[in-house]
Amino acid sequence: MFKKLFTIKKLEQKNQELKKLNDMRADIISINAHQLRTSLTAMKWVFKMLIDGDLGKLEPEQKEYIGKISERNERMIKLVSEMLAVNKKEEVNLEYSFKAEDIVSLIENVIFDFSGEAFKNNIEINFEKPAEKIPPVRIDTEKIRVVLQNILENAIKYSDGEGKVLISMIPQKDYVEISITDNGIGISPEDQKKIFDKYFRAKNAEAKGPTGTGIGLFTTKNIIDKHGGKIWFESEENKSTTFHFTIPIA
């Protein structure tokens, strides 16, 4: 009898451990697939600019080769999007490794990734750097890169042509506050309550772009929470949205 109970308990424990491991794998796939998609999309726009002659006229043979790579790139974006779609899960449970980092150069890096996409969509990205030197922040660089990518990607995706995106930062005593403003479709007061919920997409966002998963902001909030920071936003429908978040100074 006792032996049986002991075995059941052991099996339950093993089951829990396996579930945790499985969850962690799914999280890594989600985050990495998202990052892959962002990088592949950055490449897509560079290919498009090359093909359209925006970066100088190409010889027919060069154009043909770029066209071929561009098709492969589109296929990879589709595959990664499928991976993201099947890998829906309930929690984000990643391992973190914190170190002192220069947040200004990380932001500049992420802006560069989106420069092609912004250019093609007639969107201007401005980074208003503060006059004073920003001290290093204590972050997991790759996770904060995901945060910046998610918010910036949304700012571009939910802007109409001729959009303007402004990134600014305010250093405080113990933390740095980063803000990203767009003049896009905005979020209705009713939808604002659900914006960090998993899989939530507002109607106006669905109408604008069918390619969304509603996990970006859920993951973003989770990452900021793990850094001991805060994330919030203000938005007016058809006018503008600003996301703010804080990260600790090292």
Ligand code: ADP
């Ligand atoms: P999605 O993949 O749909 O972009 P997110 O989790 O990143 O998922 O965002 C959730 C929802 O929040 C979006 O579907 C959209 O309704 C809303 N949203 C996020 N950012 C913005 C923004 N900058 N402007 C307007 N709506 C936004």
